[in-house]
Amino acid sequence: MNRTLQTMLMITVGCFIYALGLNMFYIPHNLLSGGMSGVAIIIYYISGISFGISNLVLNIPILLMAIRFLGHRYTLMSIFGTVMISIAVDSTAFLALRTHISDPILSAVFGGVLIGIGSGLMYRYDGNSGGLDVVAAIVKKYYSFEMGSIIFGFNVILMAISAYIFNLELAVLTLAGMYIQSVMTNKVVVGLNQRKTAFIISNRPDEIADAVIRNVGRGVTILHGQGAFTHQERRVVFVVINLTQIARLKEVITTIDPNAFIFITPTADVIGRGFTAPKTDHFPAEAHYYKDAQGHLIPHQDKLEPH
Numbered sequence: 001m002n003r004t005l006q007t008m009l010m011i012t013v014g015c016f017i018y019a020l021g022l023n024m025f026y027i028p029h030n031l032l033s034g035g036m037s038g039v040a041i042i043i044y045y046i047s048g049i050s051f052g053i054s055n056l057v058l059n060i061p062i063l064l065m066a067i068r069f070l071g072h073r074y075t076l077m078s079i080f081g082t083v084m085i086s087i088a089v090d091s092t093a094f095l096a097l098r099t100h101i102s103d104p105i106l107s108a109v110f111g112g113v114l115i116g117i118g119s120g121l122m123y124r125y126d127g128n129s130g131g132l133d134v135v136a137a138i139v140k141k142y143y144s145f146e147m148g149s150i151i152f153g154f155n156v157i158l159m160a161i162s163a164y165i166f167n168l169e170l171a172v173l174t175l176a177g178m179y180i181q182s183v184m185t186n187k188v189v190v191g192l193n194q195r196k197t198a199f200i201i202s203n204r205p206d207e208i209a210d211a212v213i214r215n216v217g218r219g220v221t222i223l224h225g226q227g228a229f230t231h232q233e234r235r236v237v238f239v240v241i242n243l244t245q246i247a248r249l250k251e252v253i254t255t256i257d258p259n260a261f262i263f264i265t266p267t268a269d270v271i272g273r274g275f276t277a278p279k280t281d282h283f284p285a286e287a288h289y290y291k292d293a294q295g296h297l298i299p300h301q302d303k304l305e306p307h
Contacts, residue, residue, distance in 0.1 A: 120188025
């Protein structure tokens with residue numbers, strides 16, 4: 001599928017999921033979402049003007065800034081996202097006429113989950129719904145401020161307004177909902193199947209690399225490093241694995257070298273063979289390295305066959 005069409009499709013799906021969370025769970029309990037959508041909701045609560053109209057008007061100067069400062073494709077997707085989120089929220093506004101869950105805490109949780117999923121789908125496919133996403137992108141491009149810090153600062157102001165208009169309890173619930181939104185957004189953008197990167201420093205790197213390939217089923221890279229204290233050259237085993245493979249990896253390593261130094265770090269995204277592309281069809285069944293009678297490690301091809 002064409003990349004632009006795919007992005008527009010996922011923006012549309014994300015906007016309607018976002019709208020369901022807003023109209024079914026947030027608006028019946030006077031909760032707010034973050035960003036410019038939150039401002040549009042406040043205007044709706046105060047004046048009754050529909051979310052869609054307010055959101056479009058609020059985004060006009062932002063989209064003009066996008067045309068001037070950001071690329072053509074990003075601006076196009078921003079305009080499409082802004083229009084689509086306005087249509088989605090207004091077309092599902094009838095859902096806000098009744099309370100689906102009486103407990104505002106549960107509404108904040110379920111609303112946050114749906115809004116987070118909707119936002120995550122848009123971000124995962126390089127889309128957005130206008131508003132602060134565009135402002136943050138411009139500020140980051142020219143002033144190197146992090147987008148998260150900009151959006152958080154704006155949302156703090158929204159919380160203060162919510163506390164003033166309604167009460168502190170609803171403001172706190174809105175904050176909790178925003179936190180759940182951010183968690184779910186990150187889960188969707190990064191993916192639920194978390195990856196880990198492992199670095200192994202050992203005196204037996206070839207054996208460990210060979211065993212990881214055969215027994216864990218992951219490709220391995222050997223990095224060349226040097227000890228800062230000893231100045232000795234070291235070969236570091238580098239491998240990316242799934243969360244479920246950590247225990248197996250540790251078992252394989254400690255069986256070969258109980259004194260191996262292992263550190264494992266979270267990895268945000270992995271693109272390539274074995275993760276986003278098919279794995280190698282066949283991993284070797286036999287070890288590539290053997291020990292001779294003197295205990296020296298020798299490659300498989302150099303092993304002497306018995307007569």
